[in-house]
Amino acid sequence: MANVKKTAPRLRKLSVYLYIPNIIGYVRVLLNCIAFYLCFSDKRVFSVLYFISFVCDAIDGWCARKFNQVSTFGAVLDMVTDRISTACLLVILSQVYRPGLVFVSLLALDIGSHWLQMYSTFLTGKTNHKDVKDSTNWLFKAYYGNRMFMGYCCVACEVLYLILFLIAGKQSESLVDVVASTVRQGSPLSFLVALSLFGWAIKQTINVIQMKTAADVCVLYDIEKKQKP
């Protein structure tokens, strides 16, 4: 016990920063930086690095639990890396497709829904926005009640964005044309795009519902605060 007091606060802080899952987190950040740096010059390497980073996202959560190195900093690092990497991918998609504003809107929905959801999670004292139990919406329950389904929807979004980036030919292609012609091909790629589109659509619908639910939580929080003397 006296041992703990001998460890200087700075060393204790450093030890959290050096947790294995957090080091994986730093690797994810580096992978993303390199990936986006060469995203236009080497699309395939970009996609591979981006996907590896996405896989690491699952791995570092597993490591944190296995090595008993769960940390708030690690969870925030994870969340921020996810948000930024998705945002950057949507921005470069807005450059290579017409209308680019479709992807800017998806970016707005991603930021808005996750921001509101995090806020409402804090206000209600839940530890994790994935632990939603009291929502009455059926789609919400189906989504959050089934981790595999949830995982499929999240992965579908990233896969769809990556595929869209890989198959874009020259600059400024029409999004509708590219998606329609890909789906019509009847190839394995068509199948993958269709599957991804479905999961992506569910995730975006959930995002919209989440914004409404989280807004309600913010409002109820104020109302309950006023009622307490």
Place this chain on the structure above:
Amino acid sequence: MAKSSKKLTPRLRKLSVYLYIPNIIGYARVLLNCYAFGICFSNKWLFSVLYFISFVCDAIDGWCARKFNQVSTFGAVLDMVTDRISTASLLAILSQVYRPGLVFVSLLALDIGSHWLQMYSTFLTGKTSHKDVKDSTNWLFKAYYGNRIFMGYCCVACEVLYLILFLIVDTQSESLVDVVGSSLQQGSLLSILVALSLFGWAIKQVVNVIQMKTAADVCVHYDIEKKQKP
């Protein structure tokens, strides 16, 4: 008092918060932004005017909330989210019209990362606003947050700089360095405005970086203190 407030159903009470004047201003801001970005390439000047009006409304709705005693958590979140999304969208379109576009993608990453971490650390330490920073030892931090006018100047400078950059770009894919360099060399009023904005923008970005480090420390401390309590 008890009778009349119990008569208001939960749904009506909820609706009344959604209809607070500052929150209605918030919805107007969202609509202004949606319309502005819808026409941003076809009418740059109108876009800039609408974007700036929305930015001014940001200050107005805070003032209204205090004046009409209609401060709400929902209103604060609506404000914050609208700010983040409008800045992100502007940076996204700047990355399309300038080379290297990745400069603006990086600024977007820094904006999201710093504000996200800062909000997290604000919640963990129980502070009400990320602007109420009192215990940071960094001198720039203290100077920035200690002086509301200076802080306001830096925030406004960022938005003004981004708007100017969007307005002065002619063709697609212009070199950022060339455009900024030539606008500064002109020696015109625009040059002064760009220089002033660049200075405030630079300070804000430096503060953003420091904020990320400080907020990360708060997250780590939170866990350490949680472990020490039996």
